[in-house]
Amino acid sequence: MLKVEETLIFSILPLLQGIKHVAVGASSPIPAAAAMLMRERSKGQVRVSILGNTERYTFTDGGRELFDLAGQGRIDAFFLSGGQIDGEANVNLVGIGDYPQMSVRFPGSFGSAYLYYVVPRVILFREEHTPRVFVDKVDFISAAGVSEPHVHRPGGPYALVTGRCVMKFNSTKRCFVLASVHPGESVQSVQKNTGFEFICPDNIPETPLPNIDLLNCLRGSVADQLAAIYPAFAARVFG
């Protein structure tokens, strides 16, 4: 029996196929686990940089280094979340209401307004899948989902992983396309809980389950590595 967190980790894994270097933001145990699993399966070929990780800090040139790496195209994938995300993949990390005197203030945009533009495969990850998060239009654009064609933009949204489903982003059509629903969910449950319009092809599959090797790898060596950074999460999910 898979735990919800495990389903999410496995739903991220195929989205990282073929990458060489993935960076994971602070306090993101599920994306971190997927990235570590990817590294494990690649026999160490995939590089994983976990930010805010005081256990093992892999940069030596200060806070700018990650951004400099990304600006040169040395980071292939990154995870981004949002207080609100809309149907054009705009991300809001600033707050709810009219800026600047917002009724609910989130921490702020962090590096999103840059990384979203320069990292080729940005995976939006937000476990809570409700109309409160997935809105028609965000109240504040911290990082824009799509840019005018003449804007230098090697990066952008690639997919959205939530507690209910996986969607891919189509930047030409400027909208999300439902790719799979997690066990226990349906197209209807996703539609009901999404505040924006998205493309829904016929015959949406269930998010595939991992084979036993992959599951053992996650619950074994990856769980151990994860415990060094996210002890509470690892204890709760992997016991």
Add this chain to the structure above:
Amino acid sequence: MTPVFTSLNDIAESIPDGSKLALAPEYNGCGCALAVVRALINRSPKDLHLIGVPALGLQADLLIGTNAVSKVECAAVTLGEEGLAPRFSEAIKTGDIKILDATCPAIHGALQASEKGVPFMPMRGILGTDLLNNRPDWTVMENPFHQSNDPIILLPALKPDVALFHSPLVDEEGNVWIGVHKELMTLAHASSETFVSYERFYQGSLLDDEKYAAGTIPSTYITGVAEAERGAWPIALPNHYVRDVRHIRKYCEMASSATGFQNYLVEYVYPRIVET
């Protein structure tokens, strides 16, 4: 210039009202000068313009709660795992502070411009955001080296009046060891004045030992230093002490109301007057 060996209270007195005051981030174990911030609150500063390098946390929330701050410029304000910064959130709601929302690399880049003595730094990204719409000081121009239309952001150089952080080691010449936390190096290079509290005193010169020298800010950039054991508490200082999660949770709880925040100050901040 030789840095002055001084006290926390003297550093607090040296940060004038109205200063652009830059502070270290509270993640990755960059040194946060909480002890100085507590001393600073005791002199009731006014009209500070805080700069997060690139984010702010408890230091800023304490100062905002005591009405010492008029402007906040950073990529985020957060108490991390323990939650949102309650006095900051409240001040945003009431409009008591002006916020200059930025993004991490914009802060780093704008400080690098000051470090190099150039007026601005170009940067990718940001186009099409509400950050740009609310930052009239950020300019969009065409890349002059490109044949066709290629818009790029120009960030004006950011020069803090005062940089303030905590370091594990300061030597007898006033050189400051910061290890891998090079944003503090950039910050010291970019700021008019830099004050540092330190955990331990190093006999001799850090610059004579190559293991330390690469991560050492030469005293040229340092205005004043003061000893402060556990000076980053309740934030972590790697290899010295971990983040005092229980205390920060307690802070979040107390600071969720104005009265609770006052009680916190009485319990943990104002007693410094008695101590020193």
